[in-house]
Amino acid sequence: MRGSGHGSGLRVKTAGVVLALAALTGGCTSIRDHRGYLVDQTLVDSVSPGVDNRQSVERTLGRPTFVSQFGEKDYYYVSQTVKTPPFGRPRTAEQTILRVRFDPAGNVVAVDKKGIDDVARIRPEGDTTPTLGRHRGLLEDLFGNIGQVGAAGMGTGTQPTGPGPNGS
Template identity: 60%
Template sequence: MSSAALLAGGCTAIRDHRGYLFDPALTDAIQPGVDNRQSVEGTLGHPSFASQYGPPVYYYVSSTTEQRVFGVPQTEEHRVLKVAFDDSGTVTSVTQGGIDDVRDISPDGDETETMGRDRSFIEDLFGNIGTVGGVGTGGPGGPGPNGS
């Protein structure tokens, strides 16, 4: 009997919550045209992150995952509250997104494309010999064009 309870306990999923804890009463209290950045932070707390470019926006992000024994964690719930402000700091809109708005991205390859020459390992290793601080270059370690 106890072994059956032990085996059943091993099949229980592990739930994990990360991010903002949503309270509908608090999120519904934010009103466009009425609230500002200070009142939003006073009501909801500091955002998960804020926009760095463009119009000011606060994002409150929450995710709940579930993982079975030896399994990969699966996202069960994902919520994002987006609070946008105008330049004076007044709330212009409050929108919510969910798991349907999440996009999976898959990086392609192990290398990052760069502008410029495509050099081999040997060129990288020996390519700068004699160019940095050489005679007549005026760089550190070598005399300038006047021999000083």
């Protein structure tokens, strides 16, 4: 009888350790989040160049994520899946951009699809932006303009010519 009590205590401890590990590792999974347009390939395939126009595209695919500002008013539908690892920054895992191009009459010319492979990766060089000119320190920034503002007309007794700031 004594031996069976010892075995059940070991099982309880083992079960407690397994539950604790499951709870700890369960919090270490990435969070997946979908942002933007939900792509339905059947609806995208139903948009036909030469047949559809702006109104029929909006009825089929919905309102675009944005419309181009220059040139022809193309429609863009943007879809992203973002993964956020524990204690990390969100990263785009999947991205789809649908571009519906129109002719000047508003009829569909083509439907283009781009993925995350077509995204340009930009790596900034550092925390500062290089500029032309000399480097100024903190004290020079604070006190460098003392005596500079309005110095041309001060103390000479001359009046500025022309109308003042209010036109008089």
